[in-house]
Amino acid sequence: MSLKNNLKTVVLGTGGTIAGLRQQTDKPDTYRSGQLGITDILSNAGLDLSLVEFQDVARIDSKNMTLPVWQDLYKAVALAQKRPDVGAVLITHGTDTLEETAFLLHALGPWPKPVLMTCAMKPADHPQADGPGNLRDALLLAASPGLSDVHVVFNARAHHAMHVQKTSTDHAEAFSSGMAGVSAEKNGPDWTLKAPLVQALQQNIPSPDYFLQQSAWPRVEWLTHHSGSTPALIQALLQPLAGAPQLRGLVVAGTGAGTVKPSWEAALQQAMAQGVSVWLTSRCTWGEAQVQAQQNCGELSPLSSAKACVGLALHLMAQDEQSSAA
Numbered sequence: 562m563s564l565k566n567n568l569k570t571v572v573l574g575t576g577g578t579i580a581g582l583r584q585q586t587d588k589p590d591t592y593r594s595g596q597l598g599i600t601d602i603l604s605n606a607g608l609d610l611s612l613v614e615f616q617d618v619a620r621i622d623s624k625n626m627t628l629p630v631w632q633d634l635y636k637a638v639a640l641a642q643k644r645p646d647v648g649a650v651l652i653t654h655g656t657d658t659l660e661e662t663a664f665l666l667h668a669l670g671p672w673p674k675p676v677l678m679t680c681a682m683k684p685a686d687h688p689q690a691d692g693p694g695n696l697r698d699a700l701l702l703a704a705s706p707g708l709s710d711v712h713v714v715f716n717a718r719a720h721h722a723m724h725v726q727k728t729s730t731d732h733a734e735a736f737s738s739g740m741a742g743v744s745a746e747k748n749g750p751d752w753t754l755k756a757p758l759v760q761a762l763q764q765n766i767p768s769p770d771y772f773l774q775q776s777a778w779p780r781v782e783w784l785t786h787h788s789g790s791t792p793a794l795i796q797a798l799l800q801p802l803a804g805a806p807q808l809r810g811l812v813v814a815g816t817g818a819g820t821v822k823p824s825w826e827a828a829l830q831q832a833m834a835q836g837v838s839v840w841l842t843s844r845c846t847w848g849e850a851q852v853q854a855q856q857n858c859g860e861l862s863p864l865s866s867a868k869a870c871v872g873l874a875l876h877l878m879a880q881d882e883q884s885s886a887a
């Protein structure tokens with residue numbers, strides 16, 4: 562592996578299975594995420610540490626991701642982007658919420674230098690650990706010319722932040738970009754860049770300063786519509802709850818094109834009348850909410866539901882910023 566134009570890659574660790582260790586060596590599934598620091602992860606991959614600069618931003622299971630960790634990650638990425646001696650950023654992360662972090666960083670971009678993220682399905686001390694290979698692949702891709710923006714590198718493929726979704730809990734091909742296709746593919750020792758169509762993000766984003774000053778996200782909840790569902794959950798969410806921040810946004814994963822039954826439509830209209838922003842997504846893995854849903858109970862979002870939760874929280878933050886400046 563060589564440096565791209567003598568530029569370094571800054572590697573930021575956040576935890577996940579790639580940093581996980583088994584609790585009982587005879588039971589590979591009994592492991593804890595986020596046990597190793599980034600130095601050990603890089604050393605295990607047999608990498609020459611003089612080619613990289615590294616920092617532990619967090620050591621967590623990604624299900625426990627928080628706004629402060631995202632803020633620290635954003636700051637580290639933004640700092641690395643500004644340095645003339647840095648060519649790329651690589652983040653190690655748990656697989657479970659990786660697509661949310663990828664989307665957040667993409668939304669807060671643009672990043673002219675690539676921001677790659679990688680992960681593993683097997684812990685670091687597993688005999689078939691996949692983390693070291695993914696890490697080496699990601700560093701190789703980081704050194705290839707012509708790539709920018711945020712991509713997830715996993716199992717010899719790279720996925721753009723807008724498309725990537727975790728689609729399997731235990732399969733080696735755990736991530737997919739669906740119909741959009743991958744952003745790069747490794748055949749033998751070389752990466753080939755592809756150019757999947759990436760829709761421009763049509764939403765409000767807070768300024769970096771405002772994002773970094775916040776101590777909490779606007780509260781957004783995610784509901785899935787299904788055959789037996791009743792509007793009771795929506796009505797319950799609209800009631801004030803001691804100790805919980807006021808509900809600001811609802812992401813509703815509708816059936817098919819993003820449809821909901823009339824009782825949900827009425828409850829969502831009530832939510833909107835109470836000032837709650839509603840975004841309609843599709844519960845189909847690769848489905849987008851579409852206009853034929855023709856329901857007057859929220860805005861259609863083309864994002865996956867998980868990404869829409871981040872997108873709506875950013876949108877509400879941006880609204881707060883605008884009203885605080887008015």
Ligand code: ASP
Binds near residue numbers: 576655681
């Ligand atoms: N629970 C882990 C995490 O997301 C799963 C993984 O990394 O594969 O942190």
